[in-house]
Amino acid sequence: MSKISFATVWLDGCSGCHMSFLDIDQRLIELAEKVDVVYSPLVDHKEFPLAVDVTLVEGAVSSDEDREKIINIRQKTKTLVSLGDCALTANVPSMRNPFLVKDVLDRAYMENVTINRQIPREGVPRLLPYSRPVHEVVSVDVFIPGCPPPADAIYFALCELLEGRMPDLTGKTRFGA
Amino acid sequence: MTPEELYQIAEEEQESLKRFHFRMFVCTAAGCLSSHGDSVLDALKKEIKEAGREEECLCKGVGCMGLCSEGPLVFVEPDGVLYGKVKVEDAKEIVESLGKEPVARLVCPIDLPFFTRQKKVVLENSGVIDPERIEDYIAHSGYEALVQALTEMTPAEVIDGVFKSGLRGRGGAGYPTGLKWSTVSKGVGGAKYVICNADEGDPGAFMDRSVLESDPHRVLEGMAIAAYAVGASQGYIYVRAEYPLAIKRLQTAIRQAERCGLLGNHICNTTFSFQINVRLGAGAFVCGEETALIASIEGKRGQPRPRPPYPAEEGLWGCPTLINNVETFANVPAIIRNGAEWFAAIGTEKSKGTKVFALAGRVKHTGLIEVPMGIPLRDIIFEIGGGIPDERNFKAVQTGGPSGGCIPKEHLDVPVDYDSLSQLGSIMGSGGMIVMDESSCMVDVARFFMEFCMTESCGKCVPCRVGTAQIHDFLQKIINGDAVPDDLEFLKKICDMVKETSLCGLGQTAPNPVLSTLRFFRDEYVNHIVNKECTAGACKVPAKQEVHS
Amino acid sequence: MNPSIRVKTFKIDDRDVSAREDETILAVARQNGIFIPSLCYMDGLTPIGACRLCMVEIKGSTKLFASCVTRVEEGIEVITNSKRLQKYRLRILEFLFSERNHICSVCVSNGHCELQSMADQLGLTHVRVPYRYPIQPVDATHERFVVDHNRCILCARCVRVCDEIEGAHTWDIMGRGVEARVITDLNKPWGESESCTNCSKCVHVCPTGALSEKGKSTAEMKKKQQFLPYLTWIREGRT
Numbered sequence: 001m002s003k004i005s006f007a008t009v010w011l012d013g014c015s016g017c018h019m020s021f022l023d024i025d026q027r028l029i030e031l032a033e034k035v036d037v038v039y040s041p042l043v044d045h046k047e048f049p050l051a052v053d054v055t056l057v058e059g060a061v062s063s064d065e066d067r068e069k070i071i072n073i074r075q076k077t078k079t080l081v082s083l084g085d086c087a088l089t090a091n092v093p094s095m096r097n098p099f100l101v102k103d104v105l106d107r108a109y110m111e112n113v114t115i116n117r118q119i120p121r122e123g124v125p126r127l128l129p130y131s132r133p134v135h136e137v138v139s140v141d142v143f144i145p146g147c148p149p150p151a152d153a154i155y156f157a158l159c160e161l162l163e164g165r166m167p168d169l170t171g172k173t174r175f176g177a
Numbered sequence: 178m179t180p181e182e183l184y185q186i187a188e189e190e191q192e193s194l195k196r197f198h199f200r201m202f203v204c205t206a207a208g209c210l211s212s213h214g215d216s217v218l219d220a221l222k223k224e225i226k227e228a229g230r231e232e233e234c235l236c237k238g239v240g241c242m243g244l245c246s247e248g249p250l251v252f253v254e255p256d257g258v259l260y261g262k263v264k265v266e267d268a269k270e271i272v273e274s275l276g277k278e279p280v281a282r283l284v285c286p287i288d289l290p291f292f293t294r295q296k297k298v299v300l301e302n303s304g305v306i307d308p309e310r311i312e313d314y315i316a317h318s319g320y321e322a323l324v325q326a327l328t329e330m331t332p333a334e335v336i337d338g339v340f341k342s343g344l345r346g347r348g349g350a351g352y353p354t355g356l357k358w359s360t361v362s363k364g365v366g367g368a369k370y371v372i373c374n375a376d377e378g379d380p381g382a383f384m385d386r387s388v389l390e391s392d393p394h395r396v397l398e399g400m401a402i403a404a405y406a407v408g409a410s411q412g413y414i415y416v417r418a419e420y421p422l423a424i425k426r427l428q429t430a431i432r433q434a435e436r437c438g439l440l441g442n443h444i445c446n447t448t449f450s451f452q453i454n455v456r457l458g459a460g461a462f463v464c465g466e467e468t469a470l471i472a473s474i475e476g477k478r479g480q481p482r483p484r485p486p487y488p489a490e491e492g493l494w495g496c497p498t499l500i501n502n503v504e505t506f507a508n509v510p511a512i513i514r515n516g517a518e519w520f521a522a523i524g525t526e527k528s529k530g531t532k533v534f535a536l537a538g539r540v541k542h543t544g545l546i547e548v549p550m551g552i553p554l555r556d557i558i559f560e561i562g563g564g565i566p567d568e569r570n571f572k573a574v575q576t577g578g579p580s581g582g583c584i585p586k587e588h589l590d591v592p593v594d595y596d597s598l599s600q601l602g603s604i605m606g607s608g609g610m611i612v613m614d615e616s617s618c619m620v621d622v623a624r625f626f627m628e629f630c631m632t633e634s635c636g637k638c639v640p641c642r643v644g645t646a647q648i649h650d651f652l653q654k655i656i657n658g659d660a661v662p663d664d665l666e667f668l669k670k671i672c673d674m675v676k677e678t679s680l681c682g683l684g685q686t687a688p689n690p691v692l693s694t695l696r697f698f699r700d701e702y703v704n705h706i707v708n709k710e711c712t713a714g715a716c717k718v719p720a721k722q723e724v725h726s
Numbered sequence: 727m728n729p730s731i732r733v734k735t736f737k738i739d740d741r742d743v744s745a746r747e748d749e750t751i752l753a754v755a756r757q758n759g760i761f762i763p764s765l766c767y768m769d770g771l772t773p774i775g776a777c778r779l780c781m782v783e784i785k786g787s788t789k790l791f792a793s794c795v796t797r798v799e800e801g802i803e804v805i806t807n808s809k810r811l812q813k814y815r816l817r818i819l820e821f822l823f824s825e826r827n828h829i830c831s832v833c834v835s836n837g838h839c840e841l842q843s844m845a846d847q848l849g850l851t852h853v854r855v856p857y858r859y860p861i862q863p864v865d866a867t868h869e870r871f872v873v874d875h876n877r878c879i880l881c882a883r884c885v886r887v888c889d890e891i892e893g894a895h896t897w898d899i900m901g902r903g904v905e906a907r908v909i910t911d912l913n914k915p916w917g918e919s920e921s922c923t924n925c926s927k928c929v930h931v932c933p934t935g936a937l938s939e940k941g942k943s944t945a946e947m948k949k950k951q952q953f954l955p956y957l958t959w960i961r962e963g964r965t
Contacts, residue, residue: 085831088852095829097859130859135852143851147831174846176830461902478899483775483795636880636906638776643821646904647855674817677790678778
């Protein structure tokens, strides 16, 4: 049986969901027998491949770079999985949403800074007006809530997907878990 | 007050009217007042005095004559001449022309379908009597019905009469009035109350205001008859504070009726006593919903509560309460006076009598009209309303305000009655009727009404509170050109959900303007979404902007 | 007990149940262990039918009924969990999550929030309507308690418990629609309220993190609601 290709991606999030994914511990080895990790912050691939079976997304869509990435990834992914509350609800990144981007940047880089006050513009992606859940930007196939989702829930979801089923996570994880 | 005394007042008043050879009626309802009808009245009185014709010419302020677009209006008898857009400077000329050729440049023809196609029941005294004089009302058969009910009929007979007349609630929902009265009359409890709902709030609607300003006694009489029928001794008129003139005239009318013994204790020397108090609404649309209105009278936050129990069973302060709309009560005196059969002969099989509409928007003649039920919409718009001005084409007519829907030209021949309008996804409503031509964008119309519902939702139940805001945002997104075709199905789903799950009538009907425009004008939505174009050219569509989803 | 009250029998989800005629469908369902979701309902407070989660179908009617305010009737057949109801309940939860800023991960009630666990129970994994992101204030002027309007779902439990049980009527609601907000006294800061008795009943009936005690960690901020049925029971003298 050919291995299925598997990717993970990290947008605007804290990487906690990736940590939780690693927390599935020795089961990673079982998983590695079934999947080929073709792109991930955990491995050393620079380009997102042309066709991927399953991609886990962590994080909200907050900058124009995030948006470009996720649109590209959606086009090349068969099953896109939103992993964790940031991808699902925009969570903590969305706490800036009631305010204007300009005000947020001013607060962070000007008002509360004593030396070398400047708003970084060079070499950093531009913030979008709102930090958005992934499914508001592209269509998403599977949702795994949690901040972060428990390792067991992630493992369960992946196993179900590998078996060709849509995972039902009721009772296994929740928002903020 | 005995019946004899009442007839005496009527006769004296009629006699004193007959003394004048000329009678001049000047509209002093809010519509004409806003174009200085009161100054015109003063000027005419002054001119009459200066011409020394006070003995032969009566000049009085009256209620609404209907053709508001031509205000201020002056009607002269016995010449039968209607003057429109009268200015203070015209007064002298008008007085001089009495009995001679009328002032041609001011004359409004009165053989227009606007006048001839109407059937006046509720408005029979509007524009005829002085709303601030009870004698004038009595001279026009006023309080006859009350006296008749009190002296010749049992409460059961009154209810039976209203039942047989087929009168249905004029507030919009069309609940049979007789049935409501009979329910309240059977209710048990220490006290019973009669409430008149005058919290008219639909954008563009002013029927109740006009009735209260033009013929306030009629509403009091209707309420008193109702109170007699259901066994209540206390009544409230809940009128919005935005109607200061109506409030003033109501208070005057209540004082006059009390002085004449037509309200108060032992009316007509019977055991029946009935007081009416005015309560002012503070501007919340939802207080037109009966349970919210009751909460407001009780001094609580004006929020609806779930029904049942209905107010007829448990209403004001937990007592059986009859709530009817202004126009419903205004129909009652005529029904008692002329008989249920007379009333039932007007209108259609299931919708009896007449309906008052505030005709507004893109028609030549706007104003207040009263038509028999069952009249086709086309006749109202193209005959009474005189059609669409500026050689444009008719697009849709909105009935029922924020709870109603838009009816397109394919359905113009629909008879105006409760059931036919609801089949088209609209409602009769309280009587707002806004005509739109091709320059109106139906998506924007839906957005306007949704914005209204969003800001007027009380915020108690989730579907209405959040749903109206979400629907509004979706419509705005469509207008801004940021929507995708799938959003339309989603919008419809949300509308259906809000309709089915909301607590009160406001939420349950709030999606109607969206659903009806989606049904009849889907292409305009699609045009906004797919081509980023407004079919009517009314919306500012931002030039194809950068997507920032 | 009033002897004139009759007993009715009817069906909930094909199960035969009996009830006093003054009981509501929701109360009877709970007695029989049948789950009907609700957020504004609370045993011991006047039901207001506001959250609409507890809506049920009754066979023979196309209308939906809020079971917390619908009295039982002889012979009715109640359906508590049809496809339509599931769909609408999810939508109501989505509306609630989208209305204000419910960020579970940084909320003091994370893990013991009724809104959060309702989402889990009903299987809500993501919100399909756009979030509204309003600016909502936090009032921490009270010595012991905090109100965070970002988390408020306007269930009015605080308003009712303060009025009906404590008798202080410190809480009320101002504004309309999505602008509506719970207030103390006449919209004074809670710390300046003259009517508040510091009883903390409102905090403990609050289903979310909108009302909490100062200085309590997420693990400590568990709401204790046992007092309410007890007080009701004592006051009504029920057996």
